[in-house]
Amino acid sequence: MQPQRTNTFLILLAVPVLALLVMLQATVGVRVALFGIKPNLVLLTVLLWTLLRGRREALIVAFAGGFWLDFLALTTLGISSLALVLSSFVTGIGRRAVQPTQVLVPVGVGILGALIYAAVYWVGQAVAAGSLRTLTSLPDYWGIQPLYQVAAMLFLTPWLYGRLSRTPDLGSEGGV
Amino acid sequence: MRDTTRPGIFGDLGVRLLILVLASLLLFAMQRSGQFQGIRAVLTRVVSPVQWRMMVETSRFADSLGEARRNRAALAEAGTLAAANEILSAENAVLREALAENERLREQLAYGTANPRFTFQGAHVIGRVLGFDPQDAQESLIIDAGRNRGLAVGMPVITPVGLVGRVSTVTDRTARVLLLLDQRSSVSALLQNSRVSGQIEGVAGGGLEMVFITAADPIIPSELAITSRLGGTLPQGIPIGQVRELVPASGTSGVRAAIEPAVDFRRLESVMVLTGFELEGNGANGGSGDNGSDPP
Structure with missing residues (x-):
């Protein structure tokens, strides 16, 4: 089975788009916050990319998106990139483990991706701050962070279902 | 048409993952050591105007949406009030009619009292x-x-x-x-x-x-x-x-x-x-x- 090819042009196009998404998230997201949690458009994009185009491209998109998140939010660089890369990688495994046409795949990916992202991000923040105190609020954060992603994934499920039905095989993705 | 799909520059997935994780950690380390300050300052100078303009425009857009929502709410409230007004007007008409009839009956009663011969x-x-x-x-x-x-x-x-x-x-x-x-x-x-x-x-x-x-x-x-x-x-x-x-x-x-x-x-x-x-x-x-x- 041939590994899925990487569309370099598409990835290059995604880099400025991700920057715009981060800015959109920082401006409009505040107005549509749910229980204090803003929609994470970059995470959503990475998860959708993972689902639809595979991890080979999604990992790069995740890194770029994480960079913009940290850069524009003036937080420690590298943390969001790491969180998104790992989130994309793990959810990609889960996505391959089940039939892509299953209706609940998008929702499961949303939950799993949000949890992994939150865990890595908060650990990274704790390390950056030199204190593990911030981790005490992580369980609460985990409880509500996936809400937006799950809601978004539910909203996108009909569309995703159609897309996944047409692209059931993403190739070997390098055997991982 | 040019084929924009070609083999990735990072090889297989494991290597790509490893490189990106290392790159993230490198960014993290550079940020912590202060070596990224210069690059960040340059990038910020480029991006900040865009971000500010975007903030202004999205705020304006969000405000207009909020205004539209308030207008819709006001219209809905006006509709509700109009419906209530119709109901009250109908009730008022019934009450006015009852009052008029009451007055007519009072007049008749007064007439009867004033004219006991009838x-x-x-x-x-x-x-x-x-x-x-x-x-x-x-x-x-x-x-x-x-x-x-x-x-x-x-x-x-x-x-x-x-x-x-x-x-x-x-x-x-x-x-x-x-x-x-x-x-x-x-x-x-x-x-x-x-x-x-x-x-x-x-x-x-x-x-x-x-x-x-x-x-x-x-x-x-x-x-x-x-x-x-x-x-x-x-x-x-x-x-x-x-x-x-x-x-x-x-x-x-x-x-x-x-x-x-x-x-x-x-x-x-x-x-x-x-x-x-x-x-x-x-x-x-x-x-x-x-x-x-x-x-x-």
Whole structure:
């Protein structure tokens, strides 16, 4: 089975788009916050990319998106990139483990991706701050962070279902 | 068309993952050591105007959405208020109607108290027959009282304002009232100040005229015409109308007096039927009518 090819042009196009998404998230997201949690458009994009185009491209998109998140939010660089890369990688495994046409795949990916992202991000923040105190609020954060992603994934499920039905095989993705 | 898909620059997935994780950690380390400050400053200088403009535009857009939402809410509230207003208006109309009816009944009650010589039945006008029969040019009302309330043909029908007409037809639950305006209607009348007697008849076109009077009679303009007990079918003293003008009667030496009806026949809603009354002067009772009836 041939590994899925990487569309370099598409990835290059995604880099400025991700920057715009981060800015959109920082401006409009505040107005549509749910229980204090803003929609994470970059995470959503990475998860959708993972689902639809595979991890080979999604990992790069995740890194770029994480960079913009940290850069524009003036937080420690590298943390969001790491969180998104790992989130994309793990959810990609889960996505391959089940039939892509299953209706609940998008929702499961949303939950799993949000949890992994939150865990890595908060650990990274704790390390950056030199204190593990911030981790005490992580369980609460985990409880509500996936809400937006799950809601978004539910909203996108009909569309995703159609897309996944047409692209059931993403190739070997390098055997991982 | 150029093929934009080609093998990735990082090889297989594991290597790509490892490189990206290391790159992330490198960024993290550079940030922590302060080595990234220069690059970050340059990038910030480029991106900040874009970010600021985007913030302004999205805020403006969000505000306009909020404004639209508020407008929609205001419109919805206006719709709700309009619906409530319609309901309240309908209720208000019902209450006003009840109040008007209450006032009419009070007037009737007051009339009955002030005129103990009358016994009457109140009735609502439930229909109007205007020009029902072109040959007769009959003008009449249908009321919601009949034999069940003791009505009989010939009984006077009045309002607190004045004479309306007389019962012409009676059924079990309804009756027809021949209005004074009808050309077949004729009642004995008396001018209250000049004491001139005559007959008041309906004329074509809906007016009233007093006949059997002469130019020599000392009729006073605007004086009140009332019912007369002459003939024994009506009690005396019920207002009929006011003298408007005197008109020469064609072909005779007499005159006719145009009478402005006391009752506004167009606005009749409820009336009183005198089922019993005392003829002043001789103590006789009238108004019993002939009890004859025909179907409406």
